[in-house]
Amino acid sequence: MIDRDQGVTAPQGFRAAGVAAGIKPNGKPDLTLVVNDGPSAAAAGVFTRNQVKAAPVLWSQQVLTTGSLRAVVLNSGGANACTGPAGFQDTHATAEKVADVLGIGAIDVAVCSTGLIGERLPMNAVLAGVDLAVKELGRGAEASLAAATAVITTDTVAKQAALTHADGWTVGGFAKGAGMCAPNMATMLSVITTDAVVARSTVDETLRAAVESTFNRLDVDGGTSTNDTVLLLVSGAAGVEAGPEDFAAAVTAVCADLVAQLQADAEGVTKHVTVTVRGAATAAEAVAAARAVAQDNLCKTAFFAGDPNWGRIAMAVGNAPTEFDQHKLDITVNGAAVCRAGARAAHRSEADLSGRDILVEIDLHAGEGVGTILTTDLSHGYVEENSAYSS
Amino acid sequence: MIDRDQGVTAPQGFRAAGVAAGIKPNGKPDLTLVVNDGPSAAAAGVFTRNQVKAAPVLWSQQVLTTGSLRAVVLNSGGANACTGPAGFQDTHATAEKVADVLGIGAIDVAVCSTGLIGERLPMNAVLAGVDLAVKELGRGAEASLAAATAVITTDTVAKQAALTHADGWTVGGFAKGAGMCAPNMATMLSVITTDAVVARSTVDETLRAAVESTFNRLDVDGGTSTNDTVLLLVSGAAGVEAGPEDFAAAVTAVCADLVAQLQADAEGVTKHVTVTVRGAATAAEAVAAARAVAQDNLCKTAFFAGDPNWGRIAMAVGNAPTEFDQHKLDITVNGAAVCRAGARAAHRSEADLSGRDILVEIDLHAGEGVGTILTTDLSHGYVEENSAYSS
Structure with a gap:
């Protein structure tokens, strides 16, 4: 049974926070941090097929070649796309900051951004926001909702879903946007977490198949944005091994529910x-x-x-x-x-x-x-x- | 110099008419006839690439395999698309009727339709309209405008253009719609005429190249409709041979001007x-x-x-x-x-x-x-x- 009151911290081993870092001029929440405390750090990502890729996409693709992540930092209020080498340095600096504060390596930190294309991020706000977010890291419904909320742009509601398997492991996640190409601020970002014990080789293929049959089947206005990203993080903290088919079914179900919420929240939709x-x-x-x-x-x-x-x-x-x-x-x-x-x-x-x-x-x-x-x-x-x- | 007050009867050897046949419920003009009195009957056509092709497209593609046409009959008020074998028989009957009245063969008659998809045409009105149109056939600005007017659907104005070469031959034509795929009633139809003497082999390749660089470069909402058709009819009545390059330039210029008029008339356009x-x-x-x-x-x-x-x-x-x-x-x-x-x-x-x-x-x-x-x-x-x- 899908539970929409829970999200990325429903699985054990994850902490999350969402804070107002001052990236958005209107003072709304705009920075989310998700931390995987393990024991596993297995992770996979699916990224936009657009040839114009934002700096955080280029960064996250690079760090994910290891198949591991310890943390993800996401910001709304700016896409950091079409920002040249300086924009890539901003992404790198954000990952370094998260790594420093958490005592991990920058290579363990994925970065996602969403907002207007072509503008540099206010890096003072971003870096101070990371400090703030680390202090707010927590578990439970409040932390989960805060994390899901700080990534939204023109979305009218935060979108979360979680599903617990009878064997005792859970898949959770949040998403923002309105499809692999949404209207307006366009980007679709999603972070999915699980505490199941899963073979490392299964993680990537499970995420790819789930995205193909869910996120990639929602088409609001064609194409994919410069920043679209879906990440899957595995903590293994439940200590229970998930069979590949059960795991695929659970990840797909959570993704499908998030997609239904994205479709429902697309701008100006009546049908x-x-x-x-x-x-x-x-x-x-x-x-x-x-x-x-x-x-x-x-x-x-x-x-x-x-x-x-x-x-x-x-x-x-x-x-x-x-x-x-x-x-x-x-x-x-x-x-x-x-x-x-x-x-x-x-x-x-x-x-x-x-x-x-x-x-x-x-x-x-x-x-x-x-x-x-x-x-x-x-x-x-x-x-x-x-x-x-x-x- | 392009003249927008003239159209298909600007070149010698062509007569045209546009009448209200009662196909449109609102009583507006809805049937156009263009007759090529020769001496040449060379012709070419470019048709929609849509896999769902209206009956008149299937018919006209078939008759144009001869490379000749003596007449074109066009109706607005119904696309005769997705009408099955009965719809194809309606198109055939329309061509036969035109052939009977003009004393030519049905194989010399192309048919074009535009309007709502999926409805049969009121054939009594169509056939009576052909009799009416034959009586109205004429040359000059009035006949040309009537022919250009009876094909329009949601267009707000009739669209014509003509161009006379210094050597004494002319290219003229009309178009309706708003691009190779227009909004709303969708179809783009165009008939281009010329009195130049042109090698038969040149006619087809000239039209194809002209359409590729003009009609096919206007994209209002993607794709092509079930009925899109561009026809080029050659009378040779000027008795002056046109060089292939001059001829191509003139046909392209007329098509380009018609496309500019289509773009200007697309529904709801502000830019x-x-x-x-x-x-x-x-x-x-x-x-x-x-x-x-x-x-x-x-x-x-x-x-x-x-x-x-x-x-x-x-x-x-x-x-x-x-x-x-x-x-x-x-x-x-x-x-x-x-x-x-x-x-x-x-x-x-x-x-x-x-x-x-x-x-x-x-x-x-x-x-x-x-x-x-x-x-x-x-x-x-x-x-x-x-x-x-x-x-």
């Missing part, structure tokens, strides 16, 4: 849309077709209008890099078979899109591949949030 | 955005990078806000399938060098985006490839038009 494609030649082609619908602005404005305009869906699927015969295309919207064999079937008025949830089911009849993408509508609120955002 | 990428490894990679910016909703909402948010531009380029080193990325917005070597340079306040036109120049410093894409902003008007569209 939660699930696009499932069946009958593609491969699963990858099914995902590509579902993504084509999820990224199509004509479909997204129709979803906003609650208009079951399946012609736009057919057009979007036709633009996907997915092979199919248009004369076999089936489209079902909220249970109404609006298109069968590439032509009109049930009248579109039979599809009721007045509620919050829209389910689009597409069958290409070209194979066995299945894939799902979660997305949102394109609303006035979306335009408002993303154009009102002051530079 | 005309030109994205030019230089220094890519190849021209194709430059176009791909420019297209990534043009399709990015975060960039498009920032354009709407007049916000020179170059971080979003950097992020969009980083998501393109284009190789570059982020530490060499230069971005210039309306002349202001906001990003140099991947980091902030001129302050963003130096870029004035208060006017209608926005020029984004990106240099990747990875080669010699150059490419440009025209696009628009993502405005409240866009959401309004595309969600208010009643199904």
Whole structure:
């Protein structure tokens, strides 16, 4: 059972804090520290595929080549992206500061940032914030929520989830943003923790598979940001070994719940849309077709209008890099078979899109591949949030 | 010099008409006929790359394998897409009707449709409209404008252009829509005519090259519709041979002017955005990078806000399938060098985006490839038009 009142400190062996370091001009919390007290320090990370990578992404990719982490420091209020060599030095200095205060090596410290691209961070505030955060480190619901809160930007709520296995080990985590590419301040950051005992080789492959089937299936406005990062930290403090399949299921469940919270909190959203494609030649082609619908602005404005305009869906699927015969295309919207064999079937008025949830089911009849993408509508609120955002 | 008061009947040998056939419920003009009286009947077509192709696209692709056309019939008020075998029979019947009345073969008649996807056309109205249009066929400014007007859907104005070469031959044409993928009713249709004497082999390659560098470089909301069609008809009635290069230049100039009119008329647009990428490894990679910016909703909402948010531009380029080193990325917005070597340079306040036109120049410093894409902003008007569209 997922518990949304707990997060990164639900597993044993972790302490966390979230403080107001003065990075954000408005004085809200903006620096989070998560510490893994072990005994294990196994860790893995999945990073943005964007060719423009923020300094903290370049740093964290580098330190994670060891497969170990003792701490993660995250800041909101600035992405530290497109900041050149000086920005990378800022990230390095932040990791060194955390290492000094905790008595570990900088190579054990990952760094994540989120906020406006192209601006240097106020390093005095960041470094003083680390001192403050170390003093606040704790366990329990309060520390966990503080950690999840200090990373948010335009999010309206902090997002946490935890799950305890019957064998006595726990997976917890937080996330901020609204998808692998969110609107507005854009970045998706997530830290997942566990006290299970897990083979080191399992950690990386478990995280990669979980991210692929959860975070990478939420597509609010295409692409990935300069800072997107998901980290998995293993303390092993429960002293209980988790089987690889149980472990994968738990990590995936926590990630999936965080993704549902990200989708719900995307800016200006009025509809939660699930696009499932069946009958593609491969699963990858099914995902590509579902993504084509999820990224199509004509479909997204129709979803906003609650208009079951399946012609736009057919057009979007036709633009996907997915092979199919248009004369076999089936489209079902909220249970109404609006298109069968590439032509009109049930009248579109039979599809009721007045509620919050829209389910689009597409069958290409070209194979066995299945894939799902979660997305949102394109609303006035979306335009408002993303154009009102002051530079 | 481009003349926007003339169109498909500017070249000799062409007659045209546009009539209200009763296909649109509101009684506005909805059927256009263009007839090539020769002596040549050479023709070429470029069609949507969407896998879901409307019946008229399938028909016109088929008849154009001969490289000849004597007439084109176009209707607004219905796309005849996703209408199955019955819809294809409707297209065939329309071509047969035109052929009967004109005393030619159905194989000499192309058909284009635009409007809502998934609905059959009211064939009584279409067939009666053909009789009406044949009676109205004429030359001169009035006939040309009527032909350009009866194809429009959500366009606010008819779009024509003509150009006469010093040697005495002319290229003319009309277009409707707002790009190779337009918002709302989506389809882009264009008919280009010429009275030049042109080698048959030149016709097809000239049209393809012209479309690639004009219509295919306007990207309002990604993808291509089920019905997009550009046709080039050659009468040879001027009796003057056009050199291949002069002919290509004239066809491209007419297409480029029509594209500028399409961009200006895209729904809800407040900004005309030109994205030019230089220094890519190849021209194709430059176009791909420019297209990534043009399709990015975060960039498009920032354009709407007049916000020179170059971080979003950097992020969009980083998501393109284009190789570059982020530490060499230069971005210039309306002349202001906001990003140099991947980091902030001129302050963003130096870029004035208060006017209608926005020029984004990106240099990747990875080669010699150059490419440009025209696009628009993502405005409240866009959401309004595309969600208010009643199904």
